[in-house]
Amino acid sequence: MSRSDIDVLVCGAGAAGLTLAIELARRGVAFAVVDKLATPFPGSRGKGLQPRTLEVFEDLGVLPAVLAAGGPYPQLREHRADGSHVDSPLGDASPTPAEPYAQPWMCPQWITERILRERLAALGHTVQGGCELLALAQDAHGVDATLRDAHRKRTLRARYLVGCDGGRSTVRQLLDVAFPGHDLGMRALVADLTLEGLSRDAWHRFGSDDPARQLALCPLAGTELFQLQTPVPPEGEVDISLPALQALLAQRSGRSAITLQAVHWASVYRMSARLAARYRTGRVFLAGDAAHVHPPTGGQGLNTSVQDACNLGWKLAAVLAGAPDALLDSYEAERRPVAADMLGLSTSLLEAARRGELKRSRATRQLDVGYRGSPLNLEAPAR
Ligand SMILES: Cc1cc2nc3c(=O)[nH]c(=O)nc-3n(C[C@H](O)[C@H](O)[C@H](O)COP(=O)(O)OP(=O)(O)OC[C@H]3O[C@@H](n4cnc5c(N)ncnc54)[C@H](O)[C@@H]3O)c2cc1C
Structure with missing residues (x-):
């Protein structure tokens, strides 16, 4: 087998890349995470953390910081042309032992990402900022990634590469993975x-x-x-x-x-709604917006990206530690249908918002996301 410099190269340090990096770091995987931006992205963008993401954040060890930094959603106030207004709560679900985080939590994306970076630093790793992936080539044993930073161009060899590089994903384009869907x-x-x-x-x-x-x-x-x-x-x-x-x-x-x-x-x-034709090409994977883009209605984007990374992270670590490679195929089998459903949900919520309705169904909280059809599940016994 040819020598690899590292086990996993994570391309992109947004919500997906940072989550994946933490998952790999806490499992002792040798990895690098690069981002073409020299400094973190400043905007609030995905400000709503759904209950399922809060569960993931609890597991990653960042929940106390996220809860301390953000706050609950306020009521919705519809202002009418005559100067009057109507208030309505955004949801009324209460926590239960099975669903401890019943409501979305607001935290601007730059703060969420700062907290994820701090957790990564506590695990002994940092993002290599100002480092752009330009090209990749893979063989049976690894991926050669061409990277460029302010000083030089170099090739890094990794056993796996994950494109967490956003909606315009360089990795997806280099792999020539189709991104069907439509402009809204x-x-x-x-x-x-x-x-x-x-x-x-x-x-x-x-x-x-x-x-x-x-x-x-x-x-x-x-x-x-x-x-x-x-x-x-x-x-x-x-x-x-x-x-x-x-x-x-x-x-x-x-x-x-x-x-x-x-x-x-x-x-x-x-705004557009698009889903990558496949999430895996040999030793290269797509996660987050690199695999799916959609309107922001319903606050699903960042959340789905974090959960993609969480799903892939432990599987990469397990396969690197000797589990069968087929485990990695379950990533697309589990996560692509979730993204397909989410594209339908956020697009229908956009239509509702255009009619003046702001709906927040249980589906937006992502608590019913599950993988019944996953190849990892055992067939139901006859009895
Ligand atoms: C203007 C705007 C408003 C939004 N509003 C909302 C909202 O209200 N609610 C919501 O839920 N979502 C919203 N979103 C979507 C949400 O921000 C995304 O779903 C989320 O950021 C996806 O995370 P990600 O890590 O997959 O990708 P990104 O956050 O896009 O991160 C990708 C990273 O990859 C890096 N990168 C790209 N190419 C390369 C390369 N070749 N080499 C190295 N690094 C590279 C980029 O610099 C970037 O840091 C919005 C997005 C935008 C752009």
């Missing part, structure tokens, strides 16, 4: 703002009767920020400067008393 024909603006003139006791929604002008402002737990979300035209430049966002906010909310103070992060993104 919608773009949205998401921004983290400080502002005055709006209470922090509710998730404020304006203009729910007009899908093109809806605007939501959610107080981000653990911070002084609000996360703004609003649709923007499908094509053309979007001005994300403070004066432009102030004007957009006043126009769509009908409130001139809300004053923006600073724009900490802003991004415009196009």
